[in-house]
Amino acid sequence: MISIAVDAMGGDFGPAITLPACLVFLRGHPDCELVVVGQTHVLVEHALHAQLLASGRCRFVAATEVVTMDDPIEIALRRKKDSSMRVAMAQVRDGHAHAALSAGNTGALMAIARFVLKTMEGIDRPAIATQLPNAVGGATTVLDLGANVDCTAHHLLQFAVMGSALVTAISGNASPSVGLLNIGEEAIKGSEVIKKASELLRSAAASGDLNFVGNVEGNDIFKGTTDIVVCDGFVGNVALKATEGLAAMIGGFIKAEFSRNIFTKFAAIVAYPVLTAFKKRVDHRRYNGAALLGLRGLVFKSHGSADAFAFERALSRAYDAARNGLLDRVRERIAHAAGMLTSVQQEGGSTAESASLTSPAPLDASPKPLSAH
Amino acid sequence: MISIAVDAMGGDFGPAITLPACLVFLRGHPDCELVVVGQTHVLVEHALHAQLLASGRCRFVAATEVVTMDDPIEIALRRKKDSSMRVAMAQVRDGHAHAALSAGNTGALMAIARFVLKTMEGIDRPAIATQLPNAVGGATTVLDLGANVDCTAHHLLQFAVMGSALVTAISGNASPSVGLLNIGEEAIKGSEVIKKASELLRSAAASGDLNFVGNVEGNDIFKGTTDIVVCDGFVGNVALKATEGLAAMIGGFIKAEFSRNIFTKFAAIVAYPVLTAFKKRVDHRRYNGAALLGLRGLVFKSHGSADAFAFERALSRAYDAARNGLLDRVRERIAHAAGMLTSVQQEGGSTAESASLTSPAPLDASPKPLSAH
Numbered sequence: 001m002i003s004i005a006v007d008a009m010g011g012d013f014g015p016a017i018t019l020p021a022c023l024v025f026l027r028g029h030p031d032c033e034l035v036v037v038g039q040t041h042v043l044v045e046h047a048l049h050a051q052l053l054a055s056g057r058c059r060f061v062a063a064t065e066v067v068t069m070d071d072p073i074e075i076a077l078r079r080k081k082d083s084s085m086r087v088a089m090a091q092v093r094d095g096h097a098h099a100a101l102s103a104g105n106t107g108a109l110m111a112i113a114r115f116v117l118k119t120m121e122g123i124d125r126p127a128i129a130t131q132l133p134n135a136v137g138g139a140t141t142v143l144d145l146g147a148n149v150d151c152t153a154h155h156l157l158q159f160a161v162m163g164s165a166l167v168t169a170i171s172g173n174a175s176p177s178v179g180l181l182n183i184g185e186e187a188i189k190g191s192e193v194i195k196k197a198s199e200l201l202r203s204a205a206a207s208g209d210l211n212f213v214g215n216v217e218g219n220d221i222f223k224g225t226t227d228i229v230v231c232d233g234f235v236g237n238v239a240l241k242a243t244e245g246l247a248a249m250i251g252g253f254i255k256a257e258f259s260r261n262i263f264t265k266f267a268a269i270v271a272y273p274v275l276t277a278f279k280k281r282v283d284h285r286r287y288n289g290a291a292l293l294g295l296r297g298l299v300f301k302s303h304g305s306a307d308a309f310a311f312e313r314a315l316s317r318a319y320d321a322a323r324n325g326l327l328d329r330v331r332e333r334i335a336h337a338a339g340m341l342t343s344v345q346q347e348g349g350s351t352a353e354s355a356s357l358t359s360p361a362p363l364d365a366s367p368k369p370l371s372a373h
Numbered sequence: 374m375i376s377i378a379v380d381a382m383g384g385d386f387g388p389a390i391t392l393p394a395c396l397v398f399l400r401g402h403p404d405c406e407l408v409v410v411g412q413t414h415v416l417v418e419h420a421l422h423a424q425l426l427a428s429g430r431c432r433f434v435a436a437t438e439v440v441t442m443d444d445p446i447e448i449a450l451r452r453k454k455d456s457s458m459r460v461a462m463a464q465v466r467d468g469h470a471h472a473a474l475s476a477g478n479t480g481a482l483m484a485i486a487r488f489v490l491k492t493m494e495g496i497d498r499p500a501i502a503t504q505l506p507n508a509v510g511g512a513t514t515v516l517d518l519g520a521n522v523d524c525t526a527h528h529l530l531q532f533a534v535m536g537s538a539l540v541t542a543i544s545g546n547a548s549p550s551v552g553l554l555n556i557g558e559e560a561i562k563g564s565e566v567i568k569k570a571s572e573l574l575r576s577a578a579a580s581g582d583l584n585f586v587g588n589v590e591g592n593d594i595f596k597g598t599t600d601i602v603v604c605d606g607f608v609g610n611v612a613l614k615a616t617e618g619l620a621a622m623i624g625g626f627i628k629a630e631f632s633r634n635i636f637t638k639f640a641a642i643v644a645y646p647v648l649t650a651f652k653k654r655v656d657h658r659r660y661n662g663a664a665l666l667g668l669r670g671l672v673f674k675s676h677g678s679a680d681a682f683a684f685e686r687a688l689s690r691a692y693d694a695a696r697n698g699l700l701d702r703v704r705e706r707i708a709h710a711a712g713m714l715t716s717v718q719q720e721g722g723s724t725a726e727s728a729s730l731t732s733p734a735p736l737d738a739s740p741k742p743l744s745a746h
Contacts, residue, residue, distance in 0.1 A: 135622040146556050149564040183519050183610040191522040191607055218614025222622040234564055235611050237556040238604070241591025242612040243619045249508040249595040250623060250655060257651045258644075267644040274637045274644075278630045282623060 001033055002322050004099050004315060005091035008038035009066040009084040011103025011304045011311075018103070019048045021311035025319075026055050032319055033057040035097050037088040039064065063087040067108045069304055076108035077115060085109060089116040092297040098322035099298035101289075101314055103306055109299070110147050110292060117297040122334040122341050125151075126294035127159045127233070128301065129166055130240070131287050134224030141167050141176075141228045142221060145290065146237035153196035156180065156230050158341065160201055160210055162293040163228040165333040169326040170317075171227075179216030179226035181235060193232075201230075209337040247282065289314030291321060298327055374406055375695050377472050377688060378464035381411035382439040382457040384476025384677045384684075391476070392421045394684035398692075399428050401685075405692055406430040408470050410461040412437060436460040440481045442677055449481035450488060458482060462489040465670040471695035472671035474662075474687055476679055482672070483520050483665060490670040495707040495714050498524075499667035500532045500606070501674065502539055503613070504660050507597030514540050514549075514601045515594060518663060519610035526569035529553065529603050531714065533574055533583055535666040536601040538706040542699040543690075544600075552589030552599035554608060566605075574603075582710040620655065662687030664694060671700055 008018045015038060022034050036043065036052065040062045043049055052058040063084040067076040076083065085104050091097040093116050102109050110126065119126055129143035143163050148155060160178045167176035180201055182194050198215060205212035216225050218239060231239070254275075258268035268275070280286075288310040292299040298321055302314035334341070381391045388411060395407050409416065409425065413435045416422055425431040436457040440449040449456065458477050464470040466489050475482050483499065492499055502516035516536050521528060533551045540549035553574055555567050571588060578585035589598050591612060604612070627648075631641035641648070661683040665672040671694055675687035707714070 133622075135625055149556070181611060183522070183607055184614070194607075218611040218616075219618030219621070221615055222618035231611070234556055234567075235608055238554060238591040238608050238612050239615040241557070242594055242616050243591075245592030245595035246616045246619055247623070248592070249506075250620070252508055253651055253654050257647045257654070260647075260650075264647045267647050271631075271640040271644040271647075274630045274633075274640050277633075278626055281626050281630070 001031060002029075002319055003033050003035060003097045004101060004318050004322065005035040005037060005061075005088040005097035006315070007084045007088040007100070007102035007104055008036050008043060009063070009104075011302060011306060012069065013305075013307075014038075014066075015042060015046050017306065017308045017311055019043075019046050019052065020308040021315060022058065023048055023052060023055075024308065024312050025315040026052070026057055029316070029319055033059070034315075035059050035061055035088070035091050037061045037063050037084045037091070039066065039084070061087060061091065067104050067112075069105050071105060071108055073107050073111045076105065077111050083112075086112050086116060089113055089297070089299065092299070093117055099300060099318040101300045101302060101318045103302035103304055103311060103314075105304070106146065106301060109301055113292055113295050113297075113299045117295045117299070120294050120296055120331065120334060122338055123158055123162070123294035125155055125158070126292050127162060128290050129159075129163055129293055130290040132221060132240075132243075133282065133287060134222050136224035138224055138227075139287065140221050140224055140226070142236055142240070143228075143230060143293065144233035144236050145240055146233045147292070148233040150234075151193065151232040153193050153200050154341075156193070156197040156232070157200045157204060158294070160204070160212065160228065160230045161333050161337050161341075162330055163230060164210060165330040166291055166293060166321075166326060167227050168333075169324040169329045170320055172324075173227065175211045176227035178210055178212045178228045178230060179214065179220060180212070181221075181229050181231035181239075182215040182217065184217050197230075204337060204340055207340060209333075209340060244284070247284065285310035286313055289317030291317075291326070293330060296327075298322055374404060375402075375692055376406050376408060376470045377474060377691050377695065378408040378410060378434075378461040378470035379688070380457045380461040380473070380475035380477060381409050381416060382436070382477075384675060384679060385442065386680075387411075387439075388415060388419050390679065390681045390684055392416075392419050392425065393681040394688060395431065396421055396425060396428075397681065397685050398688040399425070399430055402689070402692055406432070407688075408432050408434055408461070408464050410434045410436050410457045410464070412439065412457070434460060434464065440477050440485075442478050444478060444481055446480050446484045449478065450484050456485075459485050459489060462486055462670070462672065465672070466490055472673060472691040474673045474675060474691045476675035476677055476684060476687075478677070479519065479674060482674055486665055486668050486670075486672045490668045490672070493667050493669055493704065493707060495711055496531055496535070496667035498528055498531070499665050500535060501663050502532075502536055502666055503663040505594060505613075505616075506655065506657075506660060507595050509597035511597055511600075512660065513594050513597055513599070515609055515613070516601075516603060516666065517606035517609050518613055519606045520665070521606040523607075524566065524605040526566050526573050527714075529566070529570040529605070530573045530577060531667070533577070533585065533601065533603045534706050534710050534714075535703055536603060537583060538703040539664055539666060539694070539699060540600050541706075542697040542702045543693055545697075546600065548584045549600035551583055551585045551601045551603060552587065552593060553585070554594075554602050554604035554612075555588040555590065557590050570603075577710060577713055580713060582706075582713060617657070620657065658683035659686055662690030664690075664699070666703060669700075671695055 065080040065083040088100045127144035131139035201212040204210040300318040438453040438456040461473040500517035504512035574585040577583040673691040
C-alpha cells in the first residue's frame with residue numbers, strides 16, 4: 001500500500017480542488033491511501049469529506065494553520081509551525097507517508113522541505129524538476145526550475161545525477177540522456193560555469209555515471225533531443241514561464257480567430273474534434289506535478305492554479321515516484337557517483353556557497369529515519 | 374535618401390533569398406537605396422542582378438570572402454578581412470550607408486561590428502535586441518539575446534537605456550516601460566546581479582532617465598506587460614530559443630491533428646481562412662531583424678534561416694531605425710544618463726570584466742566619423 005500525504009489547503013483554491021482530486025485518484029489507485037492534511041473545521045464541512053472517509057483509504061490529519069501563496073518564507077517557516085504544508089511533510093519524515101504533495105507557495109515548500117526532511121548526503125541544494133511535452137511524443141525532464149539561482153558547475157552536475165534517477169524511476173529508462181542547456185553561438189558559447197559544468201558532465205559520462213550527450217539549446221527542450229535538460233534555476237524558471245506565456249498567447253489567438261464572425265464560428269464547430277484533440281495534446285495540466293529532488297523524502301509540487309484534473313495528475317506522479325522507489329534510486333545514483341562528486345567538491349571547493357538564499361539556516365531539527373509503512 | 378548596406382552572402386541561403394528581398398524592399402521604399410555587398414562572380418550570375426541595377430537605387434560592392442555560419446570568430450575576424458559582412462560594415466563606418474544588415478553568424482557579426490565600428494562611449498558591451506509579438510497586439514522588445522553572458526548589474530542598466538532608445542526610435546513612444554526579467558518566487562527572488570540591477574534601474578527611474586516599472590517574469594514577455602524586457606544574454610537566448618521550440622512543436626501538432634484522416638482534412642479546408650489568419654498572427658518572420666545596439670553605427674541581424682519575406686522585414690526594420698535616427702537617440706539617451714552611468718562605474722567598478730568573451734582585443738583601427746550621405 002502506497003501512502004501519500006496531501007496538503008489539502010495549498011494552492012489558489014484549496015479543498016475545493018484538492019478533495020475532488022483525491023476522490024478521483026483513490027478510485028483509480030486501489031493500492032494507495034491518502035493522508036489528507038488541513039484545518040478540521042474546513043475539511044469536515046466539505047461535501048466530499050464523508051465520501052473520502054467512506055473509501056476506507058483516506059485518513060484526515062489536522063493542521064491549524066495555512067501557508068498562503070504570498071507568505072514570505074520566514075513567516076511560513078518560523079511562525080506557522082502547524083501549517084498543513086509542514087504537517088504533510090512531517091508525515092513523510094515520520095514514516096507515515098511515502099510522499100507529500102502540495103500546491104502551495106514554492107519558496108515556502110522548498111524551505112519547509114529542507115527544514116523538515118533535510119537534504120540528502122552528497123547534495124548541496126535540492127532542485128525542482130518537471131516534465132514538459134516534446135515533439136517526439138514524450139516528455140523532457142527539466143531541472144532546476146527556480147529553487148536555485150547562481151548555481152555552480154558542481155550543482156549542475158548534481159542536478160544531472162538526480163534528474164537521471166527521476167527519469168529512470170518514472171519511465172524505466174536505465175540510462176536517460178542528459179543535455180546541458182547552453183546558447184548556440186560559437187564564440188559566445190556559455191558562461192564560465194557552463195563550461196566547467198560541461199567538463200564535469202563529460203567526466204561523469206566517461207566514468208559511466210551519466211549518459212551525457214552534450215550541450216543543448218532552448219528549442220531542444222521541446223524537440224525532445226535529450227531525456228533530461230539541466231540548467232540553473234533562474235534560466236529554467238524564465239524558460240518555463242516564457243513558454244507558458246507563449247502558449248497562453250497562442251491559445252488566445254486561436255480562440256480569437258475562431259470567434260471572429262459567423263463563418264469562423266462555423267469553422268470552429270466543424271474543427272471542434274480536431275481542436276479538442278490538439279488541446280488535449282498540449283494540455284499542460286497533464287504534466288502537472290514537479291518533483292523536489294535531493295531531499296530525504298519525496299515531495300511533489302502542484303501548480304498553484306491547478307484544477308482538480310491537474311491536481312489528480314500530480315497525485316499520480318507522486319504515486320508513480322513512490323511506487324518505483326524514486327528515493328532509493330536517487331540515493332543509489334548519488335552513491336554511485338559519490339567518488340566523483342566528492343573529488344569535485346574537494347578540488348574545486350565549489351560548494352562554498354551552498355548556503356543558498358533559500359536555506360533556512362540554522363537547521364536544528366534532525367529527521368527521523370523513513371520507516372516502511 | 375536612406376542607404377542600407379546588405380551582406381548579400383550571409384545566412385543559410387545567401388543571394389538566393391537576399392537579392393529577391395532587396396528587390397521587393399526597393400519597390401516599397403522609394404526613398405531608399407541599397408549597397409549590396411558580395412562576391413562579384415556570384416552576384417552577377419543571379420537572375421535579379423540586372424533588375425536590381427536597373428532600379429537605379431542599388432549599388433554592388435565587391436567582397437572576395439564569405440563568413441560561413443560555422444566560422445569561428447577568430448577566422449571570421451582575423452583571416453577573412455575582405456568578407457561581405459565586414460565590407461558591409463565598413464560602408465557604415467565610412468559614411469556610405471546608414472545601416473548594415475547581415476543574416477550571417479551572430480558571433481562573427483558582433484565581433485566584426487565591434488572591431489570595425491567600435492563601441493559607443495559609455496557602453497561596455499553592445500547588446501542584441503529583438504521584438505516578439507505579445508498578447509496585447511503589440512511587440513515586446515527583449516535584450517540581450519546572446520551577445521553577452523555573465524552580465525553585471527551595470528550592463529543590464531546599459532541595456533535598459535539602449536532598449537528605450539530603440540523603442541522610442543521605432544514606435545515613437547517617448548517613455549517606453551522597462552521590466553527586469555526575474556523569477557517569481559518570493560524568497561528565491563533573483564540572483565545578486567538582478568537585485569543590484571533592480572536598484573540601479575530604480576535610481577535611473579527616479580532621475581527620469583528610464584521608465585522602469587519593476588521586475589517581470591518570463592510570461593510577461595508575451596503578455597506585453599512592459600515595452601522592454603531586460604535580461605542577461607544567456608537567459609534571453611534560452612528564453613527565445615525555448616519559445617521558438619514550443620512554437621514549432623505546436624505548429625507541428627496542429628498540422629498533425631488536421632491531417633489525421635479524411636474528416637479532419639475536411640475540417641482543415643473549412644477552417645483554412647481561420648488557420649491562415651492565425652498563422653499570420655504568430656508568424657515569427659514578421660519580427661525578423663534584431664538590432665545590435667551600443668555600436669557607433671547601425672547594424673541589424675537577420676535570422677540565418679530567413680526566407681525572402683523575413684529578410685525584407687529585417688531590411689524594413691533597419692530602414693525604420695535609420696530614418697528615425699536610432700543612433701542619435703541611443704547617443705542622447707546615454708548622454709542623458711551619463712552621470713548616472715559614470716557614478717555607477719566608479720562606485721561599483723562593475724565594468725572591470727567588460728573585456729567579454731566576444732571582445733576581439735586588442736582593437737587597433739579607429740572608426741572614421743559617420744558622415745551624412
